[in-house]
Amino acid sequence: MTRVGFTKYHGTGNDFLVVDAEEPVPDRAAFAVARCDRETGVDAGARRGADGVLFLGLDAGAADAPGRDGDGRPDDPVRVRMTLVQPDGSVAEMCGNGARCVASWAADRTGASEFVIGTPAGDRRAVVGDDGVEVEMGRPSFAPADVPLAGGGPLVGRSVEGLTVTAVNTGVPHAVAFVDDLDAVDLASVAPPVRHADAFPEGANVTLAEPVAADEADAGGARAAEFRQRTFERGVEDETRACGTGAVAVLAAARRTGRTDRESATVSPPGGELRVTVPADGSATLAGPTEREAEGTLEAEP
Numbered sequence: 001m002t003r004v005g006f007t008k009y010h011g012t013g014n015d016f017l018v019v020d021a022e023e024p025v026p027d028r029a030a031f032a033v034a035r036c037d038r039e040t041g042v043d044a045g046a047r048r049g050a051d052g053v054l055f056l057g058l059d060a061g062a063a064d065a066p067g068r069d070g071d072g073r074p075d076d077p078v079r080v081r082m083t084l085v086q087p088d089g090s091v092a093e094m095c096g097n098g099a100r101c102v103a104s105w106a107a108d109r110t111g112a113s114e115f116v117i118g119t120p121a122g123d124r125r126a127v128v129g130d131d132g133v134e135v136e137m138g139r140p141s142f143a144p145a146d147v148p149l150a151g152g153g154p155l156v157g158r159s160v161e162g163l164t165v166t167a168v169n170t171g172v173p174h175a176v177a178f179v180d181d182l183d184a185v186d187l188a189s190v191a192p193p194v195r196h197a198d199a200f201p202e203g204a205n206v207t208l209a210e211p212v213a214a215d216e217a218d219a220g221g222a223r224a225a226e227f228r229q230r231t232f233e234r235g236v237e238d239e240t241r242a243c244g245t246g247a248v249a250v251l252a253a254a255r256r257t258g259r260t261d262r263e264s265a266t267v268s269p270p271g272g273e274l275r276v277t278v279p280a281d282g283s284a285t286l287a288g289p290t291e292r293e294a295e296g297t298l299e300a301e302p
């Protein structure tokens with residue numbers, strides 16, 4: 001039996017097995033389905049199983065010590081190719097917390113601190129610093145073709161399966177609903193009908209957000225600076241401890257629906273605290289801590 005090496009990382013509780021893309025895994029979907037299972041999957045790190053497997057490829061030469069090219073200029077950022085295979089075997093176009101873990105893994109491997117991560121949603125720059133990892137997340141889009149939506153115009157503050165949602169693509173589709181009491185919602189019951197609604201031909205992650213703070217000077221204004229977040233993830237088919245594309249979706253939807261006019265906010269999923277920016281013009285960013293939890297080997301064929 002062939003064995004492959006893995007490392008486990010998490011970003012604010014969103015946990016991933018990381019496997020070098022060179023490793024001989026014959027069926028990545030079957031590997032992810034088996035290893036991510038919360039009951040029977042990999043017993044490593046804080047929780048058994050995982051929210052996905054990141055198959056990563058470092059570009060040739062990236063493992064060299066970082067420094068300066070022969071001409072004295074700093075090296076170009078190291079390129080890493082990222083493929084996230086989810087617990088149901090599907091491949092996600094983008095994953096914000098996954099991308100933060102990718103940068104941590106690449107930093108541990110190379111000693112570099114700046115990376116360009118190649119994802120199916122496009123290239124994303126990432127910087128590893130003392131207080132965490134920041135990733136560029138691209139521009140959130142509400143355009144029906146981008147989300148994607150089944151038809152009509154943008155879906156902003158409209159009822160889908162009983163939940164008032166705003167649909168936005170932040171690398172993957174999210175249906176964002178603002179609620180007064182996040183803890184009062186039975187997400188496991190409310191989310192699946194929205195996740196599978198006809199409005200979303202490719203499905204959607206379902207993200208709930210509760211605005212929790214507006215400073216005194218802003219009383220009465222649309223200036224929420226902090227949100228709590230919960231996300232039911234497509235591909236995991238369950239609630240996760242954190243979702244980075246979801247955190248960006250919260251601020252993008254809050255701006256779009258007039259709940260805040262701030263370009264930056266703190267978004268807190270159950271697993272920790274994320275810093276998000278959504279500028280009026282330009283790429284969103286996502287920043288927060290990551291942690292390397294465990295490493296080992298696994299049979300390549302489950």
Ligand SMILES: N[C@@H](CCC[C@H](N)C(=O)O)C(=O)O
Pocket residue numbers: 014086092093094095096097098172173205233234235236240242243244245246
């Ligand atoms: N956990 C992720 C999102 C992963 C993709 C999602 N489940 C989907 O299929 O759209 C994040 O941190 O962004």
